[in-house]
Amino acid sequence: xxxxxxxxxxxxxxxxxxxDTRYRSMTIQVVALMGFMLLFAWIISNxxxxxxxxxxxxxxxxxxxxxxxxxxxxxxxxxxxxxxxxAAFVGLLNTLLVAALGCALATILGVIIGVxxxxxxxxxxxxxxxxxxxxxNVPVLLWIVLVMAIMIETMPAPREFRGENPTASxxxxxxxxxxxxxxxxxxxxxxxxxxxxxxxxxxxxxxDLIAFLVALFGGIYASKLVKRRADRIxxxxxxxxxxxxxxLGLVVIPPVAVLIALGFYLGYPELKGFNxxxxxxxxxxxxxxxxxxxxxxxxxxxxxVRAGILAISKGQTEAxxxxxxxxxxxxxxxxxxxxxxxxxxxxxxxxxxxxKNSSLAIAVGYMDITGTLGGxxxxxxxxxxxxxxxxxxxxxxxxxSISAVMNWYNKRVKLVER
Amino acid sequence: MKKTVFLGxxxxxxxxxxxxxxxxxxxxxxxxxxxxxxTTGLAGFAAPDANGVWEGFDVGVCRAVAAAIFGDPTAVEFxxxxxxxxxxxxxxxxxxxxxxxxTWTFTRDVDLKFEFVxxxxxxxxxxxxxxxxxxxxxxELDGATVCIQTGTTTELNLADFxxxxxxxxxxxxxxxxxxxxxxxxxxxxxxxxxDASGLAATRATFENxxxxxxxxxxxxxxxxxxxxxHGDNAWGDLVRWxxxxxIAAEELGITSANIDELRKGTNNPEINRILGTxxxxxxxxxxxxxxxxxxxxxxxNYGELFEKNIGENTPIGLQRGLNAQWKDGGLxxxxxxx
Ligand SMILES: N[C@@H](CCC(=O)N[C@@H](CS)C(=O)NCC(=O)O)C(=O)O
Numbered sequence: 001x002x003x004x005x006x007x008x009x010x011x012x013x014x015x016x017x018x019x020d021t022r023y024r025s026m027t028i029q030v031v032a033l034m035g036f037m038l039l040f041a042w043i044i045s046n047x048x049x050x051x052x053x054x055x056x057x058x059x060x061x062x063x064x065x066x067x068x069x070x071x072x073x074x075x076x077x078x079x080x081x082x083x084x085x086x087a088a089f090v091g092l093l094n095t096l097l098v099a100a101l102g103c104a105l106a107t108i109l110g111v112i113i114g115v116x117x118x119x120x121x122x123x124x125x126x127x128x129x130x131x132x133x134x135x136x137n138v139p140v141l142l143w144i145v146l147v148m149a150i151m152i153e154t155m156p157a158p159r160e161f162r163g164e165n166p167t168a169s170x171x172x173x174x175x176x177x178x179x180x181x182x183x184x185x186x187x188x189x190x191x192x193x194x195x196x197x198x199x200x201x202x203x204x205x206x207x208d209l210i211a212f213l214v215a216l217f218g219g220i221y222a223s224k225l226v227k228r229r230a231d232r233i234x235x236x237x238x239x240x241x242x243x244x245x246x247x248l249g250l251v252v253i254p255p256v257a258v259l260i261a262l263g264f265y266l267g268y269p270e271l272k273g274f275n276x277x278x279x280x281x282x283x284x285x286x287x288x289x290x291x292x293x294x295x296x297x298x299x300x301x302x303x304x305v306r307a308g309i310l311a312i313s314k315g316q317t318e319a320x321x322x323x324x325x326x327x328x329x330x331x332x333x334x335x336x337x338x339x340x341x342x343x344x345x346x347x348x349x350x351x352x353x354x355x356k357n358s359s360l361a362i363a364v365g366y367m368d369i370t371g372t373l374g375g376x377x378x379x380x381x382x383x384x385x386x387x388x389x390x391x392x393x394x395x396x397x398x399x400x401s402i403s404a405v406m407n408w409y410n411k412r413v414k415l416v417e418r
Numbered sequence: 419m420k421k422t423v424f425l426g427x428x429x430x431x432x433x434x435x436x437x438x439x440x441x442x443x444x445x446x447x448x449x450x451x452x453x454x455x456x457t458t459g460l461a462g463f464a465a466p467d468a469n470g471v472w473e474g475f476d477v478g479v480c481r482a483v484a485a486a487i488f489g490d491p492t493a494v495e496f497x498x499x500x501x502x503x504x505x506x507x508x509x510x511x512x513x514x515x516x517x518x519x520x521t522w523t524f525t526r527d528v529d530l531k532f533e534f535v536x537x538x539x540x541x542x543x544x545x546x547x548x549x550x551x552x553x554x555x556x557x558e559l560d561g562a563t564v565c566i567q568t569g570t571t572t573e574l575n576l577a578d579f580x581x582x583x584x585x586x587x588x589x590x591x592x593x594x595x596x597x598x599x600x601x602x603x604x605x606x607x608x609x610x611x612x613d614a615s616g617l618a619a620t621r622a623t624f625e626n627x628x629x630x631x632x633x634x635x636x637x638x639x640x641x642x643x644x645x646x647x648h649g650d651n652a653w654g655d656l657v658r659w660x661x662x663x664x665i666a667a668e669e670l671g672i673t674s675a676n677i678d679e680l681r682k683g684t685n686n687p688e689i690n691r692i693l694g695t696x697x698x699x700x701x702x703x704x705x706x707x708x709x710x711x712x713x714x715x716x717x718x719n720y721g722e723l724f725e726k727n728i729g730e731n732t733p734i735g736l737q738r739g740l741n742a743q744w745k746d747g748g749l750x751x752x753x754x755x756x
Contacts, residue, residue: 054509055531055648068574070589080577157605159551180606181563181588273561274551274608275588284606365568365591376591379502379569382509382530 051385060390062381063088069376071367073283076203084377089202091372092394098289098368099355099398105294106354107347110301115331117306128302135299141360143296148288148364155180155284161271175268177276182283184269184276191263208262215254223247285366289358297354304346308339340413348406352399359395369394442514442646442653443487443704451493454480455513458498458594462619462728462736463519472496475727476517479538479644479661482713483515486660486705491716500593502569505530508647515657517644519613521571531648535658536665538643538720540740540749542636543575544614546621549631551608556635560585565598565607567591572612575638595620613640615728615736622733656703663692663710665752667719669743674718681711691755699755720750 017027051057067087070080075093078086117128135143156168158179170177177184194207226243234240269279312335320330361368362375369391378387446452456464456476464474472494481491499507499518507513509531520526521541522534547553556579566573568591580587590607592598599620602610610617614636621627644661646654667673670689672680681693690696694707703709717723724741728734742748 068577070573070577070580070587072589072591080574080581152601152604152606159605180604181590274559275561275563277561362593365593367591371568371591375502376568376573379505380525380574382505382525384506384509 047385056382058386059383060386062377062383062386065381067377068380071372073286073367084373084381087377088369088373088390091367091369094366095355095358095361095368095370096398098286098293098358098361098366099351101290102293102297102354102358103351105290106297106301106350109294109298110350111305113298114302114305115309117302118309132299132302135296136303140292140296140357141363143292144288144360144363147292148284151182151284151288152180157181158271158275170269175266177269177271177279179276180284181275182281182285182287184279184281186266186268187278187280189265189267191265193262211258211262212255215258216251219251219254223250226250283366285361285364288364289361289366293354293357296357297350300350300353301347304343304350305339307346308341308343309335311342312338341410344406344410344413348403348410351402351406355398355402356395442650443656446487446514450488451495452480452484452487452515453495453497453513454483455497455499455504455507455516455518456480457518458500458596460519460595460616460619461623462732462734463615464496464517466496473727475539475723476519476644478717478723478727479517479664480515481716482664483657483660485712485716486656486663486709489706489708489712491712500569501567502593504569505532508532508645511647514653515644515646519616519642520645521613521640522643522645523571526645532645533648533651533654534643534645535654536643536661537641537749538661539615539641541613541615541640541642543572543611543638543640544617544636545633546602546610546617546630547608547633548605549629553633556633556637557583557585559587559609561587562608563588563590563606564609564611565590565592565602566611567595567598568593570612571638571640576611579637599623613642615642618736619728619734622735652704656705659699659703660710660713662752662755663713664720664723665743665750666692666755667710667714668721668750669745669752672714672719673722674715677711677715681708688755697756 017023048058063085064083066081067084068080069087071078071087071090073094074090075097076090078090113128113131116124117132119125119128155178158177158181160166160168161170161177161179168179175186190208194211196204196206198204223246226247230241230243267278269276269281271277316334316338317330320334325333358368359370359374362371365371367375373387373394374391378384381387454477456472456474459465460474462474464472464476466472477496480494480496484494485491487493497507497513499513499516504516504518504520505526508516517538519539519541520534522537526532527534545556545559547559553559559580564576564587566576566589573589573591576587576589590601592601595612595616598610598612601607603624610620612620614632617632621630621632624630644657646657666688667677670686670692672689672692677693680689681695683695684690687696691699692710694700694709694711698707700707700709718726721743724736724738725731728736730737738746738748740749742750744751
C-alpha cells in the first residue's frame with residue numbers, strides 16, 4: 001500500500017462558484033431552482049391577491065355544506081341533504097368503477113386484438129388493423145358521444161315493454177331488459193343475508209360480499225398450496241400426483257357453500273310504473289363511457305401487445321415448434337409470458353390514460369368526480385379554484401396509486417438478470 | 419431585505435391586476451363591441467336565426483345595451499354559455515354581462531358575487547311530459563326518470579320537491595337544452611323539467627307540440643334577469659337603467675314606431691328626460707344624451723320585445739301574466755327616471 005498525502009487544501013473563494021467547473025453546474029441549478037420557486041410564489045400570491053380582491057378568498061368550508069342535488073348512480077348511500085364532500089366521494093367511486101371496468105375490458109380486448117393482428121389469416125389481420133387505426137385516430141370523446149347516441153336513439157324506451165302487444169320484450173327468459181335508459185340485469189340477493197357493516201360510520205359494506213370473497217380467495221389460496229405440494233413431489237420423485245380435481249373443488253366448493261348458506265337467489269328486473277324496478281341498472285351513461293373508453297384504449301393496448309410479441313426473437317417460436325408445441329401452446333406458454341415484460345410498462349400508461357379520459361364522463365352525464373365535485377358542486381358554490389385543486393390532487397393520487405401497483409407487478413415479472 | 423422589496427412589488431402588481439377589473443364601460447368602448455353571454459339556443463329567448471343572426475327576448479336586452487353605448491344594436495358579440503359555464507364566463511371577464519334565463523338567488527348574489535340588475539321575466543319551474551303517459555299532476559311522478567340541466571336552480575328545486583313529497587326519481591343530468599330535448603323526445607326520460615318559459619319555448623320547436631303537456635304545478639319562483647359582476651357599480655347602473663328604460667318606455671307609451679315623433683319634444687317631462695331632450699341622465703351614466711332613445715329604438719320597448727319574441731302571437735305563445743306592467747296587474751315596474 002502506498003501512503004498518499006492529500007493535495008493541499010485550497011481555500012474556498014466565492015468566485016469559484018462561477019469559475020470553477022466543479023461548482024459551476026451546481027450554482028446554475030441552484031439559481032434556476034430559486035428562479036422557478038420565485039415564479040411559483042408569484043403565481044400563487046397573485047392568484048390569492050386577485051381572489052381576495054374579487055371577495056372570494058380560498059376556503060374549503062363549502063365541502064361541509066349540504067349539496068342539495070341528487071346523483072343517479074350511487075355506490076354508497078347518498079341523498080341531497082348530504083354534504084358536498086360526500087357527493088364528491090360518490091363521484092370518486094363512480095370514477096373508480098368506470099376506470100376499473102374499463103381497464104379490465106380494454107386489457108382483454110387489447111390482448112386479443114393485438115395477437116390477432118399478427119394472425120397468418122390475411123383477412124383477420126387486416127380487420128384488426130382497420131379497427132386499431134379507426135379507434136386510435138378518432139378522439140375518444142366522439143366515440144363516447146356516438147355510443148350514447150346509439151343507445152338513446154335505437155334502444156326501446158321502457159314504455160314500449162308495456163301493454164298487450166309490446167313492441168319490445170326482455171331477453172333471456174325475462175331476466176335482462178335493454179332500454180334506452182340502460183341495461184337492467186338480475187341482481188344477487190340473499191334470503192338469509194348477514195346484513196351490512198358500517199365503515200367509519202361513513203358507508204356500508206355488505207357482509208355477504210365479504211363472506212363470498214373470503215371463501216373464494218381462501219379456496220384459491222388452498223389450491224395454490226396443493227399445487228406447491230405437487231411441485232415438490234414432482235421434483236423429488238419425478239412423478240406428479242393428479243391434483244386437478246382437488247384444486248377445482250377447493251376453488252368452487254367454498255364460495256358455492258357460502259352462497260347456499262346465505263340463501264342466494266337472483267332478483268329480476270320488472271317493469272313497474274315509469275321504469276324497471278329491481279335488478280342492477282347499468283345506466284346508458286355508464287355503458288357508453290365504459291364501452292367507448294375500453295374500445296379506444298384497447299386499440300393502444302393491442303399495439304403494445306403486438307410490439308411485445310414481435311420483440312421476442314423468432315428463434316423462440318421455432319424452438320417451441322421444434323419441441324412439438326402447437327401454435328396456440330407456443331403463444332400461451334412461450335411467447336406471451338415473455339412478451340408480458342415488454343408489454344407492462346406501456347400498459348401502465350394506457351391504464352393511466354383511460355382513468356384520466358374517464359373525466360370526459362360529463363359529455364354523457366355520467367356522474368363521476370368531475371361531474372360532481374368539478375361540475376355541479378363547483379357550479380353551485382362558485383368555488384372554482386378550490387374544486388379544481390382538489391380534483392387535480394385526486395386524479396394525481398389515483399394515477400400514482402395505479403403506477404405504484406403496476407410497477408410492483410412489473411418488478412415481479414421482470415427477467416431476473418444474473 | 420431584497421426579498422421583502424420584491425414580494426412587496428409582487429403584492430402591488432397583484433392589486434393592480436385586481437383593480438383593472440373595474441372600468442368595464444371603458445373596456446367595452448375600447449373594444450368597440452359588447453360581449454354578451456346568452457344561452458346555447460332557446461327559441462324565443464336567444465337563438466341564431468337562419469342567417470346566424472341572434473334574436474330573442476334576452477338577445478333584445480343585449481342589443482339595447484349595445485345601442486345605449488354605441489348607438490348600434492349590432493355591436494354585440496353573443497357568447498353562448500351553458501348553465502354550467504355561464505358564471506365562470508362572467509366572473510372571468512369573458513363576457514361583460516349575462517342575459518340568459520338566469521334566476522336571481524341569494525347565493526348567486528351574495529356568495530357568487532354577481533349583481534342582478536333587474537328582472538325581465540318572472541318565471542317558475544314546471545314539468546313537461548308526453549301526453550301518452552297519462553299523467554296529470556306532478557305528484558304522480560314517483561319513480562320517473564327526469565331530464566335536468568346541470569348547474570341550474572332547477573336541479574336543486576327538483577331534489578327539494580321530490581324529497582318533500584316523499585317521492586323518488588332518477589335524475590339524468592344534461593348540459594344543454596338541445597341535448598335534453600333529444601333525450602326527452604327519444605323517451606330516455608319521462609319528464610323534462612326547467613323554467614316554464616323554457617318548457618314552452620322548447621315545446622314550440624317540437625314536430626308535434628300537441629303530443630306533450632306541461633303539468634299545472636309550478637314548484638318554484640324563478641325571477642330571471644340580466645346580471646353583471648360585483649365590483650363595478652357604474653357598469654351595473656348602466657345595464658340596470660337600460661332595462662328600466664325599456665320597461666318605462668312601455669309604461670309611458672314610447673314605442674319604436676312613435677319614438678322619433680316623441681323625441682321632437684313632449685309635455686311629459688319624464689318622457690323628455692328618458693329621451694334626453696331634458697336633463698342630463700345620459701351624461702351621468704357616461705353615455706350620450708340619446709342613450710335610451712337608441713336602446714328603445716333597437717328592438718322596441720319591453721312590451722314590444724315580449725310580443726315579438728315570446729308573446730301570444732308567436733309559436734311560443736306565452737301570456738303576459740306576471741310579466742304585465744304593474745298598471746295592468748303584473749309585476750313589471752320601473753323606478754322613476756329623475
Ligand atoms: N333559471 C334557471 C334555469 C336556467 C336554464 O337552464 N334555462 C334553460 C332553459 S329554461 C336554458 O336556458 N337552456 C339553454 C341552453 O341550454 O343553453 C337557473 O338560472 O338556474
